Amino acid sequence: MKIERVDLAARLNEMRKQGYTYLVGITAVDYVNHLEIIYFVRDLAKNTEDSINVDLDPSDAWVPTITPHFKSADWYEREVGEMFGIEIRGRRTDRLLLEKWNGKAAPLRKNFNWNEPYETMID
Amino acid sequence: MSTRINIGPVHPSTHGVLRLLVDIDGDRVESVEPHVGLLHRGVEKLVENRAYMQNMPYMEKLDYVAPLSYAEAYVSAVEHALGIEVKARAVYVRTVLLELQRIASHLLWLGVMANDLGQFYTVFMWAFRDRDKVLRLMEETSGARMFHVSMRLGGLQHDLPKGFEDRCHELLTYLEKQVDKYRNFLEKNSVFVERMQGVGLLDKERAIALGVTGPVLRASGVNYDVRSNNPYYAYDALGFEPQVRSGGDCLTRYDVRMMEIEESIRIVREALNALPEGSALGMPIRFALQAVQERVSVVKREMPRGECMMYLVADPQQPYRLHVRSPSFANLSALSEIAKGCKTADLFAILGSLDIVMGEVDR
Numbered sequence: 001m002k003i004e005r006v007d008l009a010a011r012l013n014e015m016r017k018q019g020y021t022y023l024v025g026i027t028a029v030d031y032v033n034h035l036e037i038i039y040f041v042r043d044l045a046k047n048t049e050d051s052i053n054v055d056l057d058p059s060d061a062w063v064p065t066i067t068p069h070f071k072s073a074d075w076y077e078r079e080v081g082e083m084f085g086i087e088i089r090g091r092r093t094d095r096l097l098l099e100k101w102n103g104k105a106a107p108l109r110k111n112f113n114w115n116e117p118y119e120t121m122i123d
Numbered sequence: 124m125s126t127r128i129n130i131g132p133v134h135p136s137t138h139g140v141l142r143l144l145v146d147i148d149g150d151r152v153e154s155v156e157p158h159v160g161l162l163h164r165g166v167e168k169l170v171e172n173r174a175y176m177q178n179m180p181y182m183e184k185l186d187y188v189a190p191l192s193y194a195e196a197y198v199s200a201v202e203h204a205l206g207i208e209v210k211a212r213a214v215y216v217r218t219v220l221l222e223l224q225r226i227a228s229h230l231l232w233l234g235v236m237a238n239d240l241g242q243f244y245t246v247f248m249w250a251f252r253d254r255d256k257v258l259r260l261m262e263e264t265s266g267a268r269m270f271h272v273s274m275r276l277g278g279l280q281h282d283l284p285k286g287f288e289d290r291c292h293e294l295l296t297y298l299e300k301q302v303d304k305y306r307n308f309l310e311k312n313s314v315f316v317e318r319m320q321g322v323g324l325l326d327k328e329r330a331i332a333l334g335v336t337g338p339v340l341r342a343s344g345v346n347y348d349v350r351s352n353n354p355y356y357a358y359d360a361l362g363f364e365p366q367v368r369s370g371g372d373c374l375t376r377y378d379v380r381m382m383e384i385e386e387s388i389r390i391v392r393e394a395l396n397a398l399p400e401g402s403a404l405g406m407p408i409r410f411a412l413q414a415v416q417e418r419v420s421v422v423k424r425e426m427p428r429g430e431c432m433m434y435l436v437a438d439p440q441q442p443y444r445l446h447v448r449s450p451s452f453a454n455l456s457a458l459s460e461i462a463k464g465c466k467t468a469d470l471f472a473i474l475g476s477l478d479i480v481m482g483e484v485d486r
Contacts, residue, residue, distance in 0.1 A: 021331050040432070044345060071334070071460075075452065083167075097159060101160075107168055112168070
């Protein structure tokens with residue numbers, strides 16, 4: 001299901017109340033002209049799954065955090081945020097998953113420069 | 124007054140390169156902060172630049188305790204993307220190999236868990252000896268002890284060798300006896316039991332909220348196992364039963380894993396008896412490049428450590444994007460919540476009971 005990012009937190013909270021209490025994961029794909037961030041949720045009682053997609057503009061990539069509704073989203077948000085250069089707004093902590101990484105480049109985006117020296121990528 | 128201590132990244136009980144920053148007050152843990160990323164190899168980026176079959180060894184090294192499970196999940200995702208059907212015999216052979224891999228992985232866990240709890244090296248040696256017997260049997264199918272790279276599109280590289288069934292049955296009978304022996308030995312051992320009983324409690328609601336998976340989730344009373352809820356291969360036909368307990372502590376997680384070994388033994392035995400005739404061989408690599416049928420494939424598998432999800436966006440020659448949702452990542456992210464307020468020594472009992480492999484946490 002495709003939705004706008006402004007509706008994301010509210011929509012996921014609504015789904016959680018309907019029974020989709022388990023967050024399977026969060027991932028993203030860089031389709032060059034747009035980024036797609038995907039949230040997988042599951043209803044354990046009914047054994048059904050659903051996913052929510054949000055399209056983002058690569059130059060203005062941010063989404064609101066969903067950690068108030070899904071505690072388990074914390075590490076997934078950290079990972080997808082730093083790997084794709086997506087800003088996750090409203091998080092309590094902004095510690096990166098990779099400690100030494102300065103978080104400026106987005107390695108899983110398609111325009112990532114492989115040949116850049118390692119020294120310029122760390123703090 | 125709290126003291127901050129650093130544990131790891133190189134420490135025998137952190138099972139790899141995991142660094143823990145622990146705030147302790149006396150003997151009580153106030154907070155745990157896992158620092159990961161020290162084994163990050165950028166596998167998700169590397170696979171985008173290599174042909175489908177070239178990625179197999181990368182996938183196997185994600186979880187170096189259960190490599191075959193990852194290879195299978197990856198190959199399944201590619202099969203789904205290319206619209207390739209798995210041969211009837213290969214379905215059963217893969218089930219056999221996956222469950223053997225699970226037994227090997229759980230045995231390794233048992234050995235290191237006993238080590239973490241102060242049962243130095245007795246159980247460790249026993250479990251490793253038995254794990255090696257399983258690995259030696261799996262070696263017959265591919266020539267490699269751990270990193271088989273034996274999965275091929277639609278089947279396997281080699282069929283089972285002559286006499287494999289008999290040797291496997293023999294091993295299963297032996298393992299059944301051994302599991303009984305371990306349970307007898309460990310469950311009558313007050314040190315082993317008391318260090319796990321009531322430690323690291325995680326009730327059903329919290330387990331779901333924290334997103335733990337696999338045996339940890341099932342030990343908290345949640346009946347979810349991909350093999351029964353979303354069956355693949357021969358699990359449905361063989362009547363797979365998920366092992367669910369409701370204790371929620373470390374001892375229950377131990378119990379669930381031991382029951383899973385027993386269930387795996389049963390599944391392997393029945394799969395061998397029901398093994399269909401015919402060929403189990405997969406496609407040679409040069410024929411594997413076909414038209415992409417499904418741009419996006421999502422494949423879920425129950426690994427020894429929990430649920431793995433492969434999210435593959437396919438290009439004709441190589442993956443456009445491959446995301447691996449690894450079970451250890453999900454379980455480790457819950458550590459700081461589970462371990463809050465425990466005793467310092469119990470921290471390692473809890474960490475051990477989560478059964479993490481850093482290779483798949485960092486990827």
